Amino acid sequence: MPRPADTSGLRVDALHNRNRILEAAREAFATLGLGVPMAAIARRAGVGVATLYRRFPTRESLITEVFADQMEACVSVVDEALADPDPWHGFCTVIEKVCAMQAADRGFTAAFLTAFPDAVDHERERVRAERGFAELTRRAKDAGRLRADFEPADLVLLLMANSGIVAESAEEALMASRRLVAYLLRSFQADPPGRADPLPPAPPFGLRHMYGLSPARSAG
């Protein structure tokens, strides 16, 4: 799969630097958010700022590369779920796994929800994950397990809600996320026959709709 930065022409020491930068950036984004200064990433990686900028000319290119793995993981989760013979189980598994990834890694959500102009491959994988999830949704509805008025916007709503969790440790965040997801999955289940309980209308949210929103915001 093509990557924003092609590594095939790199010498061994350059590749070593590159991997150290990516590891430092991944950790810095996850703990400090996407706004962490480039100089701080270079320091954590033990490389000069010039080296960092030579490899990754923009913060966006670094973010794209750092999160390419996570995006691939998302796509894999959806692909696995599509192979699940039980569509409701597949649907729940995707939501549980993606929310756990989101809870474990603060930077992940921002990358997932934000568009960067040069994040072409990132975008392609998001579209693939989105289409796969739409197919899962259709199957779970056809199986009578997912409520008929579940909309794609509800996935965005769930990811936003999950991103609102603030905890003192990654373990607590994960615990809180599991509880929230368990509640929401219960409520996504189809009503028993003859007991329809309509919901208020879904907001006009799509992953695409969220591109314009700033990844940095204050609480509240």
Added chain:
Amino acid sequence: MPRPADTSGLRVDALHNRNRILEAAREAFATLGLGVPMAAIARRAGVGVATLYRRFPTRESLITEVFADQMEACVSVVDEALADPDPWHGFCTVIEKVCAMQAADRGFTAAFLTAFPDAVDHERERVRAERGFAELTRRAKDAGRLRADFEPADLVLLLMANSGIVAESAEEALMASRRLVAYLLRSFQADPPGRADPLPPAPPFGLRHMYGLSPARSAG
């Protein structure tokens, strides 16, 4: 009810300034968050910075006063619900109203979730709202409508989830919040007899537990 800033001794023009400051601050906190510079609030209010600081020596004292009304509204919502003969209806109404307030006003949540050292009255009202809600919870469980394993931490979880909503307008935020709350209230309902569906454990969250967390955080 005692207020952080006693207004009884103020002359008419001073009171007029005070109200303009509070109105400007309320609007600035709601739209820009609690971190908005004091000078920007003074400018919006059309008063000098010195006047602002004479009236409100610290940002905390201004926040406390601005949100005293909202805290009172919260307490009223809980008090009204306690007078509702249907405990499940009362429980749902509190959650719907508080989440709508939270969705309509970004500053509100931060004030609600954050402790300020001199926000004594604010704190007292929060404790009162918290105790009232605990009583509502007990009654809704006794009536067999609220699931027995609902915990106070779930209210915190719901407020966090609701605060994760990011929308392009207050109307969209409110629409999204209503949908999220409708989903969560469905899932808070007691399981039908003989169909118990246990939840993962609740996180160790309390409103008190959240005091140590910073009100300013980045998305994700």
